[in-house]
Amino acid sequence: MNPPLPTTRADWHARLLPRGIQPLWCPLLTHYRDDGSLDHARITAHLRHLAPHVKGFLIPGSTGDGWEMSDGEIRELLGLAKEQTAKLELHLLIGVLKTEARDACSVMREYGREFSAVITEHGTRNTPAFTVCPPKGADLPQQTIRDAMAGILELGFPTALYQLPQVTQNEMSPETLAELAARFPNFILFKDTSGADRVANSGQDFGGVFLVRGAEGDYARWLKSGGGPYDGFLLSTANCFGRELHQVIELLKSGRRDEAQHLSVRLSAVVKEVFALVAGLPDGNAFANANKAMDHFFAHGPTAANVTPPRLHAGSRLPAEVIRQAGAALERHGFLPQRGYLD
Numbered sequence: 056m057n058p059p060l061p062t063t064r065a066d067w068h069a070r071l072l073p074r075g076i077q078p079l080w081c082p083l084l085t086h087y088r089d090d091g092s093l094d095h096a097r098i099t100a101h102l103r104h105l106a107p108h109v110k111g112f113l114i115p116g117s118t119g120d121g122w123e124m125s126d127g128e129i130r131e132l133l134g135l136a137k138e139q140t141a142k143l144e145l146h147l148l149i150g151v152l153k154t155e156a157r158d159a160c161s162v163m164r165e166y167g168r169e170f171s172a173v174i175t176e177h178g179t180r181n182t183p184a185f186t187v188c189p190p191k192g193a194d195l196p197q198q199t200i201r202d203a204m205a206g207i208l209e210l211g212f213p214t215a216l217y218q219l220p221q222v223t224q225n226e227m228s229p230e231t232l233a234e235l236a237a238r239f240p241n242f243i244l245f246k247d248t249s250g251a252d253r254v255a256n257s258g259q260d261f262g263g264v265f266l267v268r269g270a271e272g273d274y275a276r277w278l279k280s281g282g283g284p285y286d287g288f289l290l291s292t293a294n295c296f297g298r299e300l301h302q303v304i305e306l307l308k309s310g311r312r313d314e315a316q317h318l319s320v321r322l323s324a325v326v327k328e329v330f331a332l333v334a335g336l337p338d339g340n341a342f343a344n345a346n347k348a349m350d351h352f353f354a355h356g357p358t359a360a361n362v363t364p365p366r367l368h369a370g371s372r373l374p375a376e377v378i379r380q381a382g383a384a385l386e387r388h389g390f391l392p393q394r395g396y397l398d
Contacts, residue, residue, distance in 0.1 A: 078287035082116025104396040108297040154191035156203035184213035193224040208239040215244035229257035255284035275319035291342040338369035348381035356395035
């Protein structure tokens with residue numbers, strides 16, 4: 056007999072996240088071998104390096120090349136991710152990055168069939184949830200966006216909604232999200248990468264949906280524990296600064312706001328510098344490129360500039376000068392590691 060599905064958002068959270076909702080999530084980088092195939096060993100090493108400080112992962116996200124990868128690459132990556140996150144007792148959000156709602160629904164149904172045995176046996180405990188964006192289009196009315204997202208949520212899978220106007224060219228309004236939250240208890244998490252923070256600052260009642268910020272910078276001001284509107288972060292830079300971002304969160308929780316702000320200022324400065332370094336690159340996206348440049352040093356240590364730069368999904372590599380300057384920025388702000396996690 057199948058266990059009953061949760062009927063409230065609190066029940067969904069308890070069943071999916073039995074140890075509580077972690078405040079720090081990461082859209083994991085995807086690493087490649089020289090021939091362009093997925094580098095399983097490197098991805099695993101990176102995930103294990105982050106696991107002590109980051110307990111939730113979005114795979115694939117924009118930072119993980121989710122908009123560029125083929126369906127076969129995504130399936131391979133998710134196979135590895137499900138295996139490793141289970142071993143490390145981490146939480147997994149599966150990124151369903153499609154520009155049309157019908158395509159997102161098709162992918163979710165496909166993966167949902169695979170998860171049905173897990174749900175039957177474990178009652179959704181530690182089962183991955185899905186992350187979806189609104190359909191693409193700058194002129195889409197809110198009713199069209201609302202109907203599209205309702206159709207996705209009606210599938211009944213635990214789902215996070217992802218505000219990503221950099222790709223979709225639109226935003227879900229606070230009113231749209233409040234209505235969806237009231238209708239669908241399986242709407243469990245909302246990520247906002249817009250940087251405008253209109254939803255979190257709206258004062259709307261989202262009924263316990265976990266709100267995470269995806270925009271970078273000024274980290275100490277955004278969490279509820281520091282007087283801000285968000286429950287947590289889902290940040291590309293957690294690929295490199297998982298420990299430090301975790302420290303910011305813990306300092307805020309303990310009321311040590313000045314220390315949290317000091318660390319936040321240093322993090323914001325180095326992130327701004329490195330993102331500026333990759334702004335003009337023709338391949339990849341800034342989130343992936345900046346974090347690959349910094350992760351190169353966390354993986355290989357202070358002499359990483361002497362190691363072949365990381366490969367991008369398009370087949371090119373990050374320029375050696377970008378790597379060199381990224382290392383200099385890490386050192387200048389006191390974040391250059393003494394040794395790499397691959398050593």
